[in-house]
Amino acid sequence: MSGELKRGLEGVLVTESELSFIDGDAGQLIYRGYSIEDLARDASYEEVLYLLWHGNLPNSEELDDFASELAAHRSLDDGILDVARELAAQDESPMAAVRSLVSAMSAYDENADFEDVTDREVNLEKAKRITAKMPSVLAAYARFRRGDDYVAPKEDLSHAANFLYMLNGEEPNDVLAETFDMALVLHADHGLNASTFSAMVTSSTLSDMYSAVTSAVGTLAGSLHGGANANVMRMLKDIDDSDMDPVEWVEDALDRGERVAGFGHRVYNVKDPRAKILGEKSEALGEAAGDMKWYEMSVAIEEYIGEEKGLAPNVDFYSASTYYQMGIPIDLYTPIFAVSRVGGWIAHVLEQYEDNRLIRPRARYTGDKDLTFPGIDER
Numbered sequence: 001m002s003g004e005l006k007r008g009l010e011g012v013l014v015t016e017s018e019l020s021f022i023d024g025d026a027g028q029l030i031y032r033g034y035s036i037e038d039l040a041r042d043a044s045y046e047e048v049l050y051l052l053w054h055g056n057l058p059n060s061e062e063l064d065d066f067a068s069e070l071a072a073h074r075s076l077d078d079g080i081l082d083v084a085r086e087l088a089a090q091d092e093s094p095m096a097a098v099r100s101l102v103s104a105m106s107a108y109d110e111n112a113d114f115e116d117v118t119d120r121e122v123n124l125e126k127a128k129r130i131t132a133k134m135p136s137v138l139a140a141y142a143r144f145r146r147g148d149d150y151v152a153p154k155e156d157l158s159h160a161a162n163f164l165y166m167l168n169g170e171e172p173n174d175v176l177a178e179t180f181d182m183a184l185v186l187h188a189d190h191g192l193n194a195s196t197f198s199a200m201v202t203s204s205t206l207s208d209m210y211s212a213v214t215s216a217v218g219t220l221a222g223s224l225h226g227g228a229n230a231n232v233m234r235m236l237k238d239i240d241d242s243d244m245d246p247v248e249w250v251e252d253a254l255d256r257g258e259r260v261a262g263f264g265h266r267v268y269n270v271k272d273p274r275a276k277i278l279g280e281k282s283e284a285l286g287e288a289a290g291d292m293k294w295y296e297m298s299v300a301i302e303e304y305i306g307e308e309k310g311l312a313p314n315v316d317f318y319s320a321s322t323y324y325q326m327g328i329p330i331d332l333y334t335p336i337f338a339v340s341r342v343g344g345w346i347a348h349v350l351e352q353y354e355d356n357r358l359i360r361p362r363a364r365y366t367g368d369k370d371l372t373f374p375g376i377d378e379r
């Protein structure tokens with residue numbers, strides 16, 4: 001065993017994967033051979049799911065069938081709606097609500113306890129159910145907490161458009177639906193990020209897909225990972241409310257030793273390619289609304305942090321102002337990330353099951369070894 005300590009598993013190779021490639025120096029991201037720029041421009045989220053799960057792009061018949069199967073799984077059982085209502089009544093945070101609701105979904109899936117957890121056909125069925133229902137549970141929960149009724153899904157809408165419909169109770173226009181679809185494509189996979197790794201660790205024990213996705217949602221929630229997108233928008237709003245110059249505000253935060261949400265990355269040494277695409281979307285939405293405030297504030301912060309700290313924006317930086325300008329509540333940004341990333345989590349879980357090896361690293365022990373056990377009265 002190598003005695004070299006790699007804190008945070010930084011740079012450690014633990015498996016092989018055909019799913020996504022990241023060149024952190026070039027700022028390049030590829031899903032199964034296709035560049036993120038091409039996919040963001042030309043592929044729907046449904047196509048990306050098919051690509052990730054099946055290994056190739058679907059032809060039009062395969063895509064139609066796949067999209068219809070997915071759409072048919074969107075509706076929610078009454079029991080799930082009851083859980084969502086109760087979580088909303090308890091003012092549970094949206095990310096914790098999604099975590100609990102994904103876990104609860106297994107109770108309504110007759111295949112949840114299928115004996116062979118690695119069975120690919122059964123797992124593809126579970127994959128469609130979970131991925132189709134995640135936006136539905138999020139929309140239902142978000143409506144219940146503001147006192148609105150559940151809006152049933154529409155099967156004739158795209159995955160992206162249907163979520164916005166279920167959230168807002170009205171069908172989105174093309175710009176909103178396309179922007180949201182592109183955001184789902186951009187967030188779908190990203191190598192062995194922490195939440196994906198969490199899903200892999202869970203499945204490597206031969207636990208089931210619901211457990212793996214539940215672990216992953218919990219891992220994505222943290223502020224160093226998916227939780228950063230909501231924190232970016234909270235920061236932009238704080239800056240706006242403070243009437244301070246954005247650069248001065250950020251300078252003060254850095255002086256206090258704080259981390260600025262949406263900057264830095266374990267793998268990228270340059271600007272995240274997804275941040276470039278989302279930045280363009282944020283700019284376009286600002287132009288359409290005739291209000292460039294959020295985009296311009298973001299650009300000023302990006303320039304300053306680049307010069308001052310040599311840090312570049314990650315995916316969470318410009319998704320924040322993009323979602324804000326789409327009218328999405330801030331605390332839904334991270335669960336929306338989960339609604340997309342579930343496709344990648346599942347793809348990695350399928351890979352894990354195909355060639356499983358228990359994931360079990362070690363720690364270097366730094367505690368005592370030769371203490372004498374004292375009786376209770378001696379302590």
Ligand SMILES: CC(=O)SCCNC(=O)CCNC(=O)[C@H](O)C(C)(C)COP(=O)(O)OP(=O)(O)OC[C@H]1O[C@@H](n2cnc3c(N)ncnc32)[C@H](O)[C@@H]1OP(=O)(O)O
Nearest residue numbers: 223224225226228258259260261262263264265266314316
């Ligand atoms: C979808 C995603 O998960 S993308 C990441 C989302 N998370 C964020 O945006 C939160 C803010 N960013 C961060 O905390 C970090 O950049 C991480 C956790 C994402 C990556 O961290 P690591 O790879 O572990 O980098 P590390 O913590 O070693 O940072 C290196 C240096 O940059 C600094 N740094 C890194 N990110 C930031 C930041 N956002 N703001 C200020 N300083 C930062 C660190 O303080 C450290 O400086 P030091 O060497 O003087 O102590």
Ligand SMILES: O=C([O-])CC(=O)C(=O)O
Nearest residue numbers: 189190192193194266315
């Ligand atoms: O890869 C990472 O560590 C974090 C990230 O950008 C992602 O999960 O999309």
